[in-house]
Amino acid sequence: MKPVETTSPTDEFVKGLWRENPVFVQVLGMCPVLAVSNTAINALAMGLATTFVMCMSNTLVAVLRHAIPRQVRIATYILIIATFVTVVDYTIEAISLDLHRALGAFISLIVVNCLILGRAEAFASRHGAGIAMLDGLGMGAGFTLALVCLGGVRELLGSGSLFGVAVLPAGFEPWIVMILPGGGFFTLAAWLLLINYLKQRRQADAEPVREALQ
Amino acid sequence: MNGPDSERAWPMYRALVGVGMACGLLIAIVFAGTRPAIEQNRAEALERAVFAVLPGAERRVTLILTADGRVTPDVEAPGERFDAAFDADGNLIGAAIEASGMGYADTITLLYGYSPASETITGFRVLASRETPGLGDKIEKDPAFLANFEALDVSLDETGMSLRNAIETVKPRAKSEPWQIDGITGATISSDAVGEILTRSTARWVPLIVENRDEIAARGRDEAR
Amino acid sequence: MNEQSLWSIFVNAALVNNFVLAYFLGICPFLGVSAKIGTATRMGGAVMFVMLVSSVCAYGIHHLLIAIGAPFLELIAFIAVIASAVQLVEMFIKKMSPALFRALGIFLPLITTNCAILGLALFQTNKGYGFGQAIVYAFGAGAGFTLALILMAGIREKLEFADTPQVVRGTAIALIVAGILSLSFMGFAGLGA
Numbered sequence: 182m183k184p185v186e187t188t189s190p191t192d193e194f195v196k197g198l199w200r201e202n203p204v205f206v207q208v209l210g211m212c213p214v215l216a217v218s219n220t221a222i223n224a225l226a227m228g229l230a231t232t233f234v235m236c237m238s239n240t241l242v243a244v245l246r247h248a249i250p251r252q253v254r255i256a257t258y259i260l261i262i263a264t265f266v267t268v269v270d271y272t273i274e275a276i277s278l279d280l281h282r283a284l285g286a287f288i289s290l291i292v293v294n295c296l297i298l299g300r301a302e303a304f305a306s307r308h309g310a311g312i313a314m315l316d317g318l319g320m321g322a323g324f325t326l327a328l329v330c331l332g333g334v335r336e337l338l339g340s341g342s343l344f345g346v347a348v349l350p351a352g353f354e355p356w357i358v359m360i361l362p363g364g365g366f367f368t369l370a371a372w373l374l375l376i377n378y379l380k381q382r383r384q385a386d387a388e389p390v391r392e393a394l395q
Numbered sequence: 396m397n398g399p400d401s402e403r404a405w406p407m408y409r410a411l412v413g414v415g416m417a418c419g420l421l422i423a424i425v426f427a428g429t430r431p432a433i434e435q436n437r438a439e440a441l442e443r444a445v446f447a448v449l450p451g452a453e454r455r456v457t458l459i460l461t462a463d464g465r466v467t468p469d470v471e472a473p474g475e476r477f478d479a480a481f482d483a484d485g486n487l488i489g490a491a492i493e494a495s496g497m498g499y500a501d502t503i504t505l506l507y508g509y510s511p512a513s514e515t516i517t518g519f520r521v522l523a524s525r526e527t528p529g530l531g532d533k534i535e536k537d538p539a540f541l542a543n544f545e546a547l548d549v550s551l552d553e554t555g556m557s558l559r560n561a562i563e564t565v566k567p568r569a570k571s572e573p574w575q576i577d578g579i580t581g582a583t584i585s586s587d588a589v590g591e592i593l594t595r596s597t598a599r600w601v602p603l604i605v606e607n608r609d610e611i612a613a614r615g616r617d618e619a620r
Numbered sequence: 621m622n623e624q625s626l627w628s629i630f631v632n633a634a635l636v637n638n639f640v641l642a643y644f645l646g647i648c649p650f651l652g653v654s655a656k657i658g659t660a661t662r663m664g665g666a667v668m669f670v671m672l673v674s675s676v677c678a679y680g681i682h683h684l685l686i687a688i689g690a691p692f693l694e695l696i697a698f699i700a701v702i703a704s705a706v707q708l709v710e711m712f713i714k715k716m717s718p719a720l721f722r723a724l725g726i727f728l729p730l731i732t733t734n735c736a737i738l739g740l741a742l743f744q745t746n747k748g749y750g751f752g753q754a755i756v757y758a759f760g761a762g763a764g765f766t767l768a769l770i771l772m773a774g775i776r777e778k779l780e781f782a783d784t785p786q787v788v789r790g791t792a793i794a795l796i797v798a799g800i801l802s803l804s805f806m807g808f809a810g811l812g813a
Contacts, residue, residue, distance in 0.1 A: 208791050211651070212644050248409075249414075257414050259699055261418065264696065267696065271426060271433065278437065295648060357527075361527070361806065362641060365799075366795045370792045370793075370795035373791055373792040419693065426692040501636070502747070
């Protein structure tokens with residue numbers, strides 16, 4: 182799955198956005214994606230918090246990668262991640278109590294987001310600090326993008342607004358199902374369908390070319 | 396035997412203990428740094444809620460009700476918290492009390508204001524709920540429902556120990572007595588739950604507030620001075 | 621502190637606020653290990669067991685940290701203890717019952733990063749449950765998780781034989797099924813009142 186040693190730093194950043202998008206392509210870190218994407222603002226805040234944690238933990242893991250023995254590496258990574266999550270938790274509570282309340286326990290649950298531990302183990306423990314930070318930023322940006330895609334659709338259809346601003350005409354009857362838990366599953370399924378469809382079309386387009394080459 | 400083993404174990408201890416100490420220190424620093432802002436946010440949010448459920452209130456003091464039914468301003472004392480609210484001159488407006496109970500989907504927590512002068516509930520705010528959006532969450536938004544709580548009768552009987560009339564949730568638009576609550580169509584269980592929570596909480600709190608009224612009012616005069 | 625009855629706690633954790641279908645906790649194993657009823661049942665059993673253990677641990681840690689005045693270490697302590705508890709349980713089962721170990725095998729390490737376990741520890745602390753209530757809560761949450769997993773596995777076994785379009789196969793159809801399950805579980809609301 183992993184690409185052969187990518188070269189340019191921009192590529193490390195961009196790959197997380199689309200080609201290896203953590204949510205749409207790797208289907209990782211689903212729990213927060215579904216749980217806090219009922220409005221676009223919650224989704225954005227969650228995405229940024231996760232990005233910060235991933236960026237910091239990736240950097241620290243990369244810096245310490247020679248000092249940590251293999252046997253205790255997972256325990257150390259979890260320790261580092263839990264620390265930054267606690268930091269984010271207190272920071273969000275200090276900035277806005279309402280936001281903290283809306284995200285609830287899901288801020289603390291960033292600790293067990295398999296995406297973060299996965300990046301620390303698969304990428305940061307094998308690369309330099311700078312590249313690892315970019316990887317964290319890119320993956321985080323991809324995660325945030327996916328969350329906002331989901332949150333935007335759910336908020337638009339579920340309450341007729343976007344980022345808290347009413348955008349649909351007053352006569353619009355909100356589809357309440359979209360902000361219910363079931364709507365989270367449906368919206369993510371719809372996005373995955375769209376992406377599968379695009380992928381299949383591209384493959385179908387590439388097929389005749391490959392045949393012609395043979 | 397011990398030599399090579401402990402030699403191999405040393406980097407592990409160093410990594411775990413070192414990282415652990417550094418992490419603990421970082422958390423403690425951030426905790427100390429954000430504490431004032433968090434406390435202030437919480438106090439402001441509480442103040443907004445208290446002033447919303449007790450119209451006319453301009454000052455607020457957090458008090459503790461101890462297990463033996465006394466009221467003390469010592470917030471470290473063991474017991475249950477509530478807030479007393481006063482007007483600008485320090486006259487008692489009422490008490491804001493938190494109560495919770497099961498709703499349709501999960502626990503509903505709310506804050507209500509009680510005025511000893513009029514012996515009524517003067518308003519309530521939902522602090523936390525997971526009621527169904529669009530249906531159950533009308534308990535927070537429906538103006539007709541909220542109007543029930545502008546002067547909900549919770550007067551005490553002659554003994555001063557229990558309510559004269561228990562709060563009752565009736566069918567929508569069937570309210571005929573000051574101690575009744577009009578339910579909400581499509582949110583029967585949620586609106587019943589609010590009535591139920593208030594009934595249980597007022598039955599315990601109202602006699603205690605009335606009994607300690609002078610003590611509570613004295614705090615307001617302290618504040619105004 | 622919290623006077624909710626044990627029955628109400630159980631029904632709420634298992635059905636009304638099902639960890640998977642209402643709180644979205646433990647989605648990874650829910651999608652990953654729900655292809656066969658047999659594996660789903662074993663996974664459910666393992667999760668329920670670890671939930672009970674970590675619920676007891678979380679109760680202890682919470683009160684210990686309050687007592688020494690360091691509540692800010694709670695998250696780190698929870699995750700560290702859950703990880704070690706899983707490890708201990710793994711070693712214990714390996715020693716006591718090799719057959720059970722083979723059956724649970726790969727699932728146990730996976731549980732460490734299962735957000736349902738940490739979620740349980742956080743929720744029971746937030747709700748201020750007492751010791752007995754916490755255990756019932758863990759039991760209910762585990763039962764709900766197992767139920768959701770088995771239901772999903774049953775549907776997916778049938779789905780194998782259905783003629784679904786190429787484009788929805790895999791995660792997409794699993795999510796649609798999960799959405800419908802989630803909607804039908806909403807019918808349980810009000811049971812725990």
